[in-house]
Structures are given as C-alpha cells and as structure tokens.
Amino acid sequence: MRTDVPSNPRERSASLRRRSLRAGAWVGGGHVVGQVTRLIGNLILARLLMPDAFGIMAVISTLMMALNLISDIGAGTVIVQSHRGAERAFLHTAWTLQIIRGLALWMLGLVVAATVALGQSWGWFVAGTVYADPQLPPMIAVATFGLAIIGFGSVNNKLAERNLDLRKLSLVDIAAGLGSLVVTVGLALWTASVWALVVGGLVTSLLKCVLSHLLLEGPRPALRLEPEAFRELISKGKWILLTTLMGFIATNGDRLLLGGLADSTSFGLYSIAFGLATLGSTVLNMVMMRVVYPAVSEVVRERRADLPRTYRKFQQLIDVSLGLLAGAMFMASETIIDLLYDDRYQGAGHIFAVLAIGSLGARMFLVELVYTAMGRNSLVAASMLPRVVVLLVGLPLGFAHYQLDGALTAIVLSQFAHWPIALWFRYKEGLTSLWNDACLPVALVAGGAVGWLLDKALAWVLY
Numbered sequence: 407m408r409t410d411v412p413s414n415p416r417e418r419s420a421s422l423r424r425r426s427l428r429a430g431a432w433v434g435g436g437h438v439v440g441q442v443t444r445l446i447g448n449l450i451l452a453r454l455l456m457p458d459a460f461g462i463m464a465v466i467s468t469l470m471m472a473l474n475l476i477s478d479i480g481a482g483t484v485i486v487q488s489h490r491g492a493e494r495a496f497l498h499t500a501w502t503l504q505i506i507r508g509l510a511l512w513m514l515g516l517v518v519a520a521t522v523a524l525g526q527s528w529g530w531f532v533a534g535t536v537y538a539d540p541q542l543p544p545m546i547a548v549a550t551f552g553l554a555i556i557g558f559g560s561v562n563n564k565l566a567e568r569n570l571d572l573r574k575l576s577l578v579d580i581a582a583g584l585g586s587l588v589v590t591v592g593l594a595l596w597t598a599s600v601w602a603l604v605v606g607g608l609v610t611s612l613l614k615c616v617l618s619h620l621l622l623e624g625p626r627p628a629l630r631l632e633p634e635a636f637r638e639l640i641s642k643g644k645w646i647l648l649t650t651l652m653g654f655i656a657t658n659g660d661r662l663l664l665g666g667l668a669d670s671t672s673f674g675l676y677s678i679a680f681g682l683a684t685l686g687s688t689v690l691n692m693v694m695m696r697v698v699y700p701a702v703s704e705v706v707r708e709r710r711a712d713l714p715r716t717y718r719k720f721q722q723l724i725d726v727s728l729g730l731l732a733g734a735m736f737m738a739s740e741t742i743i744d745l746l747y748d749d750r751y752q753g754a755g756h757i758f759a760v761l762a763i764g765s766l767g768a769r770m771f772l773v774e775l776v777y778t779a780m781g782r783n784s785l786v787a788a789s790m791l792p793r794v795v796v797l798l799v800g801l802p803l804g805f806a807h808y809q810l811d812g813a814l815t816a817i818v819l820s821q822f823a824h825w826p827i828a829l830w831f832r833y834k835e836g837l838t839s840l841w842n843d844a845c846l847p848v849a850l851v852a853g854g855a856v857g858w859l860l861d862k863a864l865a866w867v868l869y
Contacts, residue, residue, distance in 0.1 A: 439580050473515055655790075686727070733853025764821040788827055
C-alpha cells in the first residue's frame, strides 16, 4: 500500500498529476532511448544482413507475441487495477502463474517449430516465402526460450506501474536494449547470419529478467498460490485473455498474413517500414500503458467524478503527439528511407507513408484503457472484433486483387474499425469534447508542415 498519497481530493489530484508527469518523463525518455538504440541497430544490421533476414525475424517476433498473448490472463493489468494488487500474497501468486505460463509457452513454441518443419517437408508453404525457409523451425525453437526466461522476471515491474514509480523500470529497459545491441551487432559482424537477431532477443530477455530482480523494489519473489488471489486473477483475466487474443490478431495479423502471401523481399521491406512507422507510436503506447492506465485506474477507484476531466487532458496530449508524428512521417517518408537505407530498401518509402496514415487510428486506444480501468473488459473485446474482421477478410482480398497496395489499404482501414464503439462510449460516459477533438487535425497539419520542411532539407542534403 502507498502511504504517500494525500487524503484531500484536491491534493490527490495534484499528486497524481506530479506522479504522472514524472513517470511519463521516465517512460517517454526511456523509450525514446530504446527506440533510437533499436533504430541504430537496425541501420547497422541492414548493412550486414540481407532484407529477407528481417522478414524471417518479423515472423518469429510475431509468433512469439502470439504465443505470449494466447495465454495472457492479464495478471499485470489486474495488479494495477485490483485493490489487492500491492499485497504480498497477490504478487507471489501472480509470479507463480507467470513462471508456469512461461515454461508452457516454450513447450508450445517447440511444438510450433516441429509443425513448421513438418509442413516444409510436406510442401505446405509457397516456395520463396518466409515460411518455406529451412532456418525458420530451429530459430523458432531457440527464440521462444526467451518466453520461459521472461516468465522468471519479477512482477514488481507491475507494482512499479501501479505506483507510477517508473525510474528503475525504465533503466532496466535501457540497459537490456543496449546490452542486446552490442551482442547482436557483434554476432552479425562475426557470422553475417540472421541467427545474430535470434541470440540478441535471448540476451534482451535474460537481462530484463535478472535486472528486474536486482533493481526493482517490492516483495522478494516466492512460489505461492493463494486461493483468493488465484480466483481473482483467473476471474478478471478471462476477458483480458479474449481481448489480448483479438488484439494480437488486430495488431500483428498483417505480418502473419503477408508472410505467407508476399515474397520474402517485399515482406522484408514491409517489416522495415513497419518498424519506422511504429517508432513513435510504440513509445506513446508504452506511456499510455505504464502511465495513463495506472493514473486512470486510480481516478476510477478513488474519485470517479474526475474521470471526464482526466480523460480530456490525456486525450489532448495523445492527439497532439499522434498528429505531429503521422503528418511528419507521411510527408517525409520517401526521403527518410533514402537517407537511412541503401538502394535495396527504396520500396519501403511508399509503405512507410501509408502506415503513417494508419497510425492515427491509435487515438481511441485511450478509450479502451478507460474500458479496462472501469472493469468493462467486454467492451474491449467488442472493439477488437471489427478490427480483426476487416484485417482477416480485407487483407487477403486486397492482396489478391491489388497485391501489396490492396493489402496496405485493408491494414489502414482496420486501424479505424473500432472507432464507432469508442465514439458511442465517449458520448454515453460524458467524455466527448469537440474542442478536444479539434486538436488532432490541427496537429496533423502542423506535423505535415514539419515533415514537408524536413523532406526539403533532407532532399537538399542528399541530392
């Protein structure tokens, strides 16, 4: 339990604002460092490895996300939301479940690797695609071991999120990213093999696991399954499991489907463009999950009447950030690719521009966090369903008729498919503000102007 939260409502509001700003600075700064580190690593590795290596690794990464999410009972989300989330018995139960889950996921990863190998021998996959690559099965077997390692990591990371005390958690992420970069680049220089990316992922998991126990404050880990805590984690987690399953398809189904439809080179270009287009939104999403969600959950638990005002403040910040990023990326996409990559990657510029438009769909993610904070997890599932349908139906149809451009159109449309439910909920709960909604188009125009100037400046330097 926290003892430093004031009892006066006005003081609690000011305390939440201070803690949110401090936590946001650490999370935002930490993830900016992390994304810059990742970008530098990608630029170096793009010169050491062939484009198809990134396609193979994109499939493996997406598969690992799938395995991670199909068994997600939302223990971390429940720790942040629950009134018992800071209790020792509750945390011990969550850690025990996390370990069991991590080991089970690795076993499932081995089954997937064996299945892919069998499919290759029986000719299930189209020649020249990522799924037909003989390196894929052993890489899946090794890479998914990282899920078992992460399972032993401390759940005190979620306790830190609950308390909006994220300095050490950000330092853990930065240290793991830097350590992984050194190992990955070193192995790529030595072997020139995609295996460097696989081993680098394992190093990231190992460093996060070890550092989480050494640096994060909270109860020492212990194996324990307290019945009451177990029931709460499972009961609240069932809706979270459903929503994470659909959320995985909505956010990662593009790469799973394209991996089997597009050739390896085109899919590699898509992976490069996707990585650039999500640099900013990844930081923003992490800030929302680690800062905004705990803050909104605290408001819902302790002073429900303040929710509209809190929501509108956060929505303004999100709209300004998304608008500036999307506008700048769209206008400068081609030149950014020309600057960062060699001629083999030129086709990624157009893909980058299209994905920048789709990134605007993330503005309603805040509404989904409000659903979760209020315990309305069924609404999160309802919001995910139209995104999944548009993606699963539209992407194959679009690719069949218009190749990659058709698939990209479906991917962008899927990012906005959940908006109608979010708009209805905002109106019903009194969260709608036309003044707030005006922030996004203004920021988008401003971002476009910045991107245009950046494009001209980079073009002058390059040409």
